[in-house]
Amino acid sequence: MHNDDRAGAASDPGGPERYDFGRPAALSREHTRALAGAFDVFARQWAIQLTSKTRLRAHIAVERVTLETYDEYVATVPPTTTLVVCAAEGSDDRGIVEFPLHTALSWIVKMLGGDGSSRVDARGLTAVEQALLRSLMDETLGHLRGALGALLPHEFTVSTVQYNAAFAQVASAQDLIVVARFSMRFADRTETASVALPAMPLLERLSHTASAPDAVADPALVRRHVEDTPVELTLRLAPRGMKPSEVLTLAVGDVIPLPHGQDRPLDLAVGDQVVAAAAVGANGARLACVVTSSPLSHSLAEETK
Known part of the structure; x- marks a missing residue:
């Protein structure tokens, strides 16, 4: 069975789910729905952040949420890309926020007052560019923590910036990770991005959250999300x-x-x-x-x- 088939079955709650005998682990329908909703909140907040920081109208949408091995994830990521490796103090668990390298460079150009409308050739980031990107991604991780809530460690921060997922060795080849894939649209240009998080602690926290009584919706939180939505x-x-x-x-x-x-x-x-x-x-x-x-x-x- 191909990865695309499994991803499609997991992201379509109304269709039949195929069972992979080679790797029986899969996200349950409830977990997929909960994670997709959380990542959708993150996508909207990330788009607002990029719009204000880079002065580029950004639209970000969740494409699918899947459970994969790290080896499978590496096979789907471009050989050269931006890998913002995230870690929590006192824990070996690490995550990834991934997006094209030329996209990262165009963000930096815009933050420095440049045009940034044309495609920038991919290359390694300088020390100054890495500092700017880390500052931007620290805020992005804040939005990710806010969207996933108790599913992520509070101290999840940027650790390093890498360019090759295979060499980064964020996890062992057969370690399971939850992967959220996004489409990113800037003007007439569409890119892809992904967030990869260690599956075991994430799903364990998700199970505890799902078994707890539903909390009363916070009107102030709903109002804040509405007030942060961009309008014309x-x-x-x-x-x-x-x-x-x-x-x-x-x-x-x-x-x-x-x-x-x-x-x-x-x-x-x-x-x-x-x-x-x-x-x-x-x-x-x-x-x-x-x-x-x-x-x-x-x-x-x-x-x-």
Whole structure:
């Protein structure tokens, strides 16, 4: 049986699961669902972090979560890649956050103020570049600990940066690891990434968590996740309706009067929801808007009392 078949069976809770007699260990459906949900939270937080740090619009999604041997994992990872090896103090267990080397270099270029839009040739990182990457990944591991909660040691931190999974020897060839694979989209470029964690301690903690009574959902935590979700703001004039025949006859130089008075503020909207009124302003050499009133501020203030 091929790895892809096993991965597809494990990630599809509605389909039949194939049994691998050569390696009977597999994630249960409940464990797969719980881990996929946790890694999905991590993917969203990681995308927000990369968007703010690298000024590149990032979209990260979980593709699948599987149980593999370290040897099987090494076979699926590119020969040269970025392997951020993570470890917990006082423990031999180590994990990996893996992504393409040229992607790591493009992040560093953007963090240093460069363009970073073109593909950067893969090469080893300098000492300064490694320091920048370690700082970025320390924050990423914080998001991973927050998403997985008690499943990860609290002190899980960056240990080293490697470029070849076989030489890194993070685990023995037949040691089982939980592997979460992600798709990463930056503008028109799509990359892959993975997180590999030692299976035995992770699944043991997961079993203890699953057997414990369900905790009451924390409204503050839910609110914080909602508040951290990126949204697009639109500054707009009052719309004007036009007939299709009028639109089709438009030509260069035509002037379209708008039903928006010069002294009327513009609408600041999220989707179709107007959240504030604003006036046009400037911030240095860039256009900006100055919020003049917000009907939501009073209702939010009442909620937080």
